[in-house]
Amino acid sequence: MKSLQDRLVVVGEPLATLEEFFPGEGTFEEKGIIYSSIIGRVLIDKHKRELGVIPFKTLLVPKPGFRVIGMVTGFSNHYANVEIFCMNGVKLDHEYTGVIGRESLGKSHSRFRGINVRTYVSENDMVYGIVISTVNTILLDISYREYGVVKAYCKFCGNTLVLSGKGLFCPLCRNNEKRKISIFYGESIERLVSRT
Ligand SMILES: [Zn+2]
Known part of the structure; x- marks a missing residue:
């Protein structure tokens, strides 16, 4: 160990x-x-x-097994792009771009497989994940319960979404949204950085 x-x-x-x-x-x-x-x-x-x-x-060079925090900046083909701003407890000056795709949900989340990646992350979401490959792109895994979206904003009003059952809820406009949520959803960024 x-x-x-x-x-x-x-x-x-x-x-x-x-x-x-x-x-x-x-x-x-x-x-x-x-x-x-x-x-x-x-x-x-x-x-x-x-x-x-x-x-x-x-x-500071991404390797499989490194835990990261990043922001979903957009989508290309079947992947979500994630600007990584923290890795191994270190806040990064120049950011790496990682991706989340179907392979990021592992075998344990068969319910997500075959579904568009936009079903489990959205633009501007903050995500916590683990690097599983750096061969072509930095591929992130968010399948385990500790990984996934840790902060998200309402698509209508931009307010921070709060946990509501298995989904997310906007206290302002009462909009419900779904994500692949981390068990650390809502934690402060400092606490999250200490988990990488
Ligand atoms: Zn809202």
Whole structure:
């Protein structure tokens, strides 16, 4: 089991002792102390009892397994385009564009498959998802219960929609809308960033 810590460490920062861990990539050892040799985040492999540091830059290039937050900016063919503005707990300066398509709903959501992608996300929605492929495009998966739309706006009046049963509801114009909703719908952006 591996765990990635939130905190950024700097070059030469003491991280642990040799009694606690074996020094992994991105570290050096001196007199029984493990130090970081790069700027990045600490990755602990409990199984191997190894402590390494992953470079900050690596954290900012999308890879399968990375969790992201983004905004749906539009649709092209059978895909929704998502401007990714947060990944791995880091707010991004230059945004990556990901896509949501039928493959994003997995096998567990057979009820969504075969249906237009607009059935589960709309323009300007904020979504929380996980990267499943970076081969041609950054493909996001939103099938699991934690993933999906985390903030959405009413298509008639622009007011923020609130949860109502299994759907969304506009308190102003009493409009009902449907999405693939995350269990974290309505959480503050800071809380959501900490989940990536
Ligand atoms: Zn409304």
